[in-house]
Amino acid sequence: MKILMVCLGNICRSPIAEGVLQKKAKEAGLDWTIDSAGTNGYHVGEAPHLLSQKVCLSNGINISSQVSRQFEKEDFDRYDKIFAMAKDVMVDIKNIARNKFNPEKASLFLEALYPGENLDVKDPWYGNEDGYLEVFSQISQTCDAIITNYISSQK
Numbered sequence: 001m002k003i004l005m006v007c008l009g010n011i012c013r014s015p016i017a018e019g020v021l022q023k024k025a026k027e028a029g030l031d032w033t034i035d036s037a038g039t040n041g042y043h044v045g046e047a048p049h050l051l052s053q054k055v056c057l058s059n060g061i062n063i064s065s066q067v068s069r070q071f072e073k074e075d076f077d078r079y080d081k082i083f084a085m086a087k088d089v090m091v092d093i094k095n096i097a098r099n100k101f102n103p104e105k106a107s108l109f110l111e112a113l114y115p116g117e118n119l120d121v122k123d124p125w126y127g128n129e130d131g132y133l134e135v136f137s138q139i140s141q142t143c144d145a146i147i148t149n150y151i152s153s154q155k
């Protein structure tokens, strides 16, 4: 399965989600490809935010080699599943993808853990380190749910 994590800048939330799900999928013996992208393109070419790198590294995940890129409509051809970190990101995804938008492939990331609640992963960009720790924990729990949901759907 090919999965794309999407946020606004592709420097804070989706790089964490990419790194965490890569590690957990590997540990679960799943041959998944995980990538990430951002809808706004402001940080294209940059490495993840230093606090995203720090919180991942302290959990044994090195995301320093990731490079920010912008989400594009062809991502709907390339990926089986596209997770938006928040509702504003989903609006952007629809606007960028236009006729390629596929509602069967796209969903809000936190729906895997809190179905039907329509929740956002809060953007840590404007806050301090605590925000990154909180986001990491939420992302980690949700990645566990993505894997558990997938395994039970295969039974």
Ligand code: 4NP
Pocket: 007, 008, 009, 010, 011, 012, 013, 014, 038, 040, 042, 043, 123, 124, 125
């Ligand atoms: P992210 O956080 O979407 O989690 O990568 C942001 C990073 C930068 C900006 C917005 C959100 N920005 O507008 O520059």
